Amino acid sequence: MFLRRLSTSASAALRRRRRGAKDDGLLPALRAEIAHELSSSPSSSPPSLHSKEINDFAAVSDAPRAQDVLLRRRGDAEEVLVSALLAPLRFEGEEPLPRDALMKVFVSKPGLEPLLRFDCRAVAGDGDAAAGYDITAFSYHEFPGDGGDRKYEGPDFRDLDPKLQTALKEYLLARGVNSQLASSLREHLLQKERVQYAGWLKTMETMLTKDH
Numbered sequence: 562m563f564l565r566r567l568s569t570s571a572s573a574a575l576r577r578r579r580r581g582a583k584d585d586g587l588l589p590a591l592r593a594e595i596a597h598e599l600s601s602s603p604s605s606s607p608p609s610l611h612s613k614e615i616n617d618f619a620a621v622s623d624a625p626r627a628q629d630v631l632l633r634r635r636g637d638a639e640e641v642l643v644s645a646l647l648a649p650l651r652f653e654g655e656e657p658l659p660r661d662a663l664m665k666v667f668v669s670k671p672g673l674e675p676l677l678r679f680d681c682r683a684v685a686g687d688g689d690a691a692a693g694y695d696i697t698a699f700s701y702h703e704f705p706g707d708g709g710d711r712k713y714e715g716p717d718f719r720d721l722d723p724k725l726q727t728a729l730k731e732y733l734l735a736r737g738v739n740s741q742l743a744s745s746l747r748e749h750l751l752q753k754e755r756v757q758y759a760g761w762l763k764t765m766e767t768m769l770t771k772d773h
Contacts, residue, residue, distance in 0.1 A: 588769045591762055598759045610749055616737040618643065626757065630746065634737055641736050642667040645746045647754060648682070659685030662747035664694065666738055667702075675701040679733060683743035693740035699729055 610620050610630070618632040618641075629646035648661040662683040669676035680698035699721075700714035718726065733739075 588766065591766050591769065595759065595762045595766065598755065598762065610745070615745055616739070616742055618737060618742070625753075628750075628754070628757075630750065630753075632746075639668060639670045639736075641738070642669075643738065643742070643746070645683070645750060647747075647750045660747070660751060661685055662743070662750055664738075664743065664746065666733060668736065675703045677701050679729070679738075681733075681738075681743070683747040685747070694738075694743035696726070696730060696733070 610623060610632075615632060616634075618634045620630065621633045621642075622629075622631040629644055632643040632645075634641040634643075643664060643666050645662050645664045648663050650660065651658045664679075664681040664683055666679040666681060667676055668679075678698075678700050679696055681694045681696050683694040696718055698718050721729075
């Protein structure tokens with residue numbers, strides 16, 4: 562699934578086609594991949610996030626063609642933003658490994674600075690099932706968008722005292738950033754990419770057949 566290497570060969574084939582060359586078997590390969598994708602994920606519409614899957618968060622940005630999603634949970638005392646996208650595809654030999662999702666969580670209080678930033682990884686468990694998430698980094702920003710170069714942002718999260726690591730995880734859990742949210746985001750992004758990929762394949766097929 563997800564023939565990433567197809568993109569490069571497809572672009573080269575299209576250039577050859579403009580010069581009058583044949584498609585070198587690209588069209589049959591595209592159609593075979595489309596059939597495979599439709600058999601495993603027949604939906605042609607991007608999935609939508611449901612409130613029961615994301616707790617008290619609301620979707621701020623989840624454009625059909627975008628690779629990421631942004632959620633917000635806003636209260637009188639603080640605001641929590643969660644952005645997520647899929648981690649790069651990795652292979653073990655010829656087989657793709659289960660995809661993780663990368664999450665960034667920002668916690669801020671109205672009128673107060675700084676804001677806290679948590680980098681997290683929603684990990685895949687056995688059989689591609691979700692297995693919650695891990696915090697990979699923790700820092701603060703003096704103001705939104707602050708990510709100044711050469712600024713000390715604290716030690717590596719793994720070097721923090723284990724009790725402090727646990728307390729930071731509990732801090733996020735109390736704000737609704739739990740395993741259910743991480744798993745829902747990861748599955749949503751996977752389904753979203755499948756639809757995007759199928760659409761990309763169909764566009765390529767149309768480009769190759771429009772002159773036939």
